[in-house]
Amino acid sequence: MKQFFKTRLEWILLVVVLIGHLVLLSTRLSRSEQTPLLRAWTMEVAYPFLKHVVGSVSSVAVLWRDYIDLRHAREENAELKGQIEQYRRTVLGYEERIREIGRLQVLSDLEASLGLPSVKARVIGADPTHWYQSRILDKGREAGLARDCPALSADGVVGRIVQVSRNSSVLQLITDVDSGVGVLLENSRAQGVLKSEAGHQPFIEYVGSSEEVVVGEKVLTSGLDQIYPKGLLVGYVTDSKPAKQVFQRVGVTLSANVSKLEEVLVLKKEPRS
Amino acid sequence: MANFLRSTAVLIIIVSTVVLQVLLTRYFPRLLLDLPLVAVLYLTMAKESLLWTILSGTVVGFLQDSLSPGPLGLNGFTKIAVGSLTYMANTVIAIDRGATRWGLLFVSSLLAALLFLALRILFLNRNETMDGERILLSGLINACAGLPLFYLFEKISQPANE
Numbered sequence: 001m002k003q004f005f006k007t008r009l010e011w012i013l014l015v016v017v018l019i020g021h022l023v024l025l026s027t028r029l030s031r032s033e034q035t036p037l038l039r040a041w042t043m044e045v046a047y048p049f050l051k052h053v054v055g056s057v058s059s060v061a062v063l064w065r066d067y068i069d070l071r072h073a074r075e076e077n078a079e080l081k082g083q084i085e086q087y088r089r090t091v092l093g094y095e096e097r098i099r100e101i102g103r104l105q106v107l108s109d110l111e112a113s114l115g116l117p118s119v120k121a122r123v124i125g126a127d128p129t130h131w132y133q134s135r136i137l138d139k140g141r142e143a144g145l146a147r148d149c150p151a152l153s154a155d156g157v158v159g160r161i162v163q164v165s166r167n168s169s170v171l172q173l174i175t176d177v178d179s180g181v182g183v184l185l186e187n188s189r190a191q192g193v194l195k196s197e198a199g200h201q202p203f204i205e206y207v208g209s210s211e212e213v214v215v216g217e218k219v220l221t222s223g224l225d226q227i228y229p230k231g232l233l234v235g236y237v238t239d240s241k242p243a244k245q246v247f248q249r250v251g252v253t254l255s256a257n258v259s260k261l262e263e264v265l266v267l268k269k270e271p272r273s
Numbered sequence: 274m275a276n277f278l279r280s281t282a283v284l285i286i287i288v289s290t291v292v293l294q295v296l297l298t299r300y301f302p303r304l305l306l307d308l309p310l311v312a313v314l315y316l317t318m319a320k321e322s323l324l325w326t327i328l329s330g331t332v333v334g335f336l337q338d339s340l341s342p343g344p345l346g347l348n349g350f351t352k353i354a355v356g357s358l359t360y361m362a363n364t365v366i367a368i369d370r371g372a373t374r375w376g377l378l379f380v381s382s383l384l385a386a387l388l389f390l391a392l393r394i395l396f397l398n399r400n401e402t403m404d405g406e407r408i409l410l411s412g413l414i415n416a417c418a419g420l421p422l423f424y425l426f427e428k429i430s431q432p433a434n435e
Binding site for chain 2: 123124125126127128129130131132133134135136162163170172176177178197198199259
């Protein structure tokens with residue numbers, strides 16, 4: 001008998017398994033509403049493995065996809081950054097150009113309102129020593145500039161031309177220690193000379209001590225120096241102090257910011273008849 | 274030929290200091306640094322030749338005066354005079370130490386300022402008010418900026434000297 005089982009073991013196993021399957025099938029058929037216990041157990045046992053294996057595979061897949069995406073994103077990011085930088089530079093350039101056009105437009109308006117022959121010039125440099133207050137302009141004799149041509153900004157008088165070459169000129173600012181502008185006060189009509197001292201506020205000399213000076217009063221060019229046309233705005237009175245002899249010293253704040261000049265309007269000299 | 278090229282290079286450096294000064298003061302109007310003076314003093318100390326002081330002082334002074342409202346000769350005179358004094362000091366004291374150089378730059382800068390003002394009062398009949406604080410500050414700035422600039426000039430002129 002033992003011999004029989006030994007020689008036909010595989011077959012017996014086959015039959016048992018088949019029967020077992022049939023039993024399983026039969027249980028499934030009989031209670032189709034519920035998951036068979038064995039199946040559920042099998043599923044429960046298999047679940048963690050499946051979960052991790054499939055999860056791992058999908059994680060790797062996601063990781064790989066992310067990596068690919070990241071690589072693309074990085075390249076795209078670098079490209080976009082470059083584009084943004086380029087756009088930013090372009091915008092900055094445009095903004096600067098717009099500001100410049102605005103300033104030049106203001107000068108053009110001033111030119112039109114003055115009705116005097118003039119030239120717009122750009123500041124290309126400043127004084128190479130720290131003793132003078134001057135600017136170097138990009139226009140010279142060829143553009144019609146000459147010595148003593150007055151220069152204005154949109155806010156008021158800024159100085160006069162003191163040196164001229166063919167294509168450039170030196171503009172002496174009204175804040176220079178050697179500068180002197182003939183001025184008058186708008187209300188009192190008191191006349192004087194606007195002067196400057198290094199590092200100090202400009203002031204008007206030779207205003208009689210009997211003149212009534214009002215703080216905030218406009219200071220205009222008098223035209224008596226034969227350089228600046230009469231009536232151009234120079235600044236405003238800030239204070240007044242008694243000076244030597246019969247004069248008072250009138251402090252002035254300039255209407256134009258001469259330290260930040262970028263473009264100026266230079267009035268051409270009218271030919272003397 | 275090599276000497277000519279070397280001299281040309283040095284002159285270009287000198288001219289560059291004036292150009293740089295023009296640009297610097299364009300954007301920093303209150304700058305008290307006098308780069309061309311520092312360049313002249315450097316040449317005086319480095320070359321140990323009065324000829325170089327005169328040449329560089331003349332070139333720098335002429336350029337500065339040309340681009341300024343002031344009369345020609347004012348800056349040239351100042352620079353040559355101060356350069357010559359530095360040259361004389363150079364023959365007496367060893368100026369290879371940083372502190373000595375700093376002191377020499379400071380004193381030279383003060384002298385240049387005083388001489389400039391004196392010339393304006395004497396020759397141009399200007400009623401100058403001496404701003405001592407400004408002159409001292411200018412001296413300090415020139416001395417402090419001068420040391421690294423000396424080093425830079427040395428670096429620039431080294432290949433030419435070899």
